[in-house]
Amino acid sequence: MKLTTWNVNSLRVRLPQLLTLLETQRPDIVALQETKLTDDVFPVEVFSERGYQVAFSGQKTYNGVALLSRQVPAGLQIGVPGLDDPQRRVIAATVDGVRVICLYVPNGQAVGSEKYDYKLSWLSAVRVWLQQELATHARVAVVGDFNIAPEDRDVHSPERWAGQVLVSAPEREAFQALLDLGLKDAFRLFEQPERVFSWWNYGALAFARNWGLRIDHILVSETLARECRSCTVDLEPRRHERPSDHAPVVAEFGERGEAAG
């Protein structure tokens, strides 16, 4: 089973690239962030024609999340239960026996700003909900754009970024609090090359220089971690013309002894 998460930064613009990804990567489940589409214009047929079920929660201009899956999604959840938030940042469903929770964590803008406070309180509400999800599901994947680089090795220049939004201590503590629920960073289950990132600023040759951050993640419950066979960043879409500023992150799962994929 292959699970991919990707912040597309406008599904309308990135749709051709996403269809290429579906053909070449053949994922079973795809979690999308920043679709920037209202639900009435979500391209349902484009995906159903290619064998994917869709679930989505969007709004105009900003945010928006979606799940694509080969199998029919069950137990669909839009938003964080009990959290009154007009921003469409959360969608969850059970597919292939895995509770897949897709998050688009607020950016936070700048340390100390109103949006930064919103980010931290949002993460706190998500943590409370995830605790319940982990208590009721053995196989859980919490995936998406977390807008947090968990460690200095996830930052191209820790000195330059020190204390900034995306790497600040309170954000990293909030990320660690999610791991403390019993989640593992799938990427770190495996030996990885140095300087692997999932986001690079547009322009300034940032991608060519690999001036990036690893802020997109796949977190897995301990049961699911035992089934995880690989977790990688797919750099290919970032090389395309008109790329998203984020690269997809891909994890493969299989039974013990089964080949990945």
Added chain:
DNA sequence: ATGGCTTACAACGTAAGA
């Protein structure tokens, strides 16, 4: 990157992203 892009918007500059 202290942003040097990119996206959306009844838009032609502004807000927001990360």
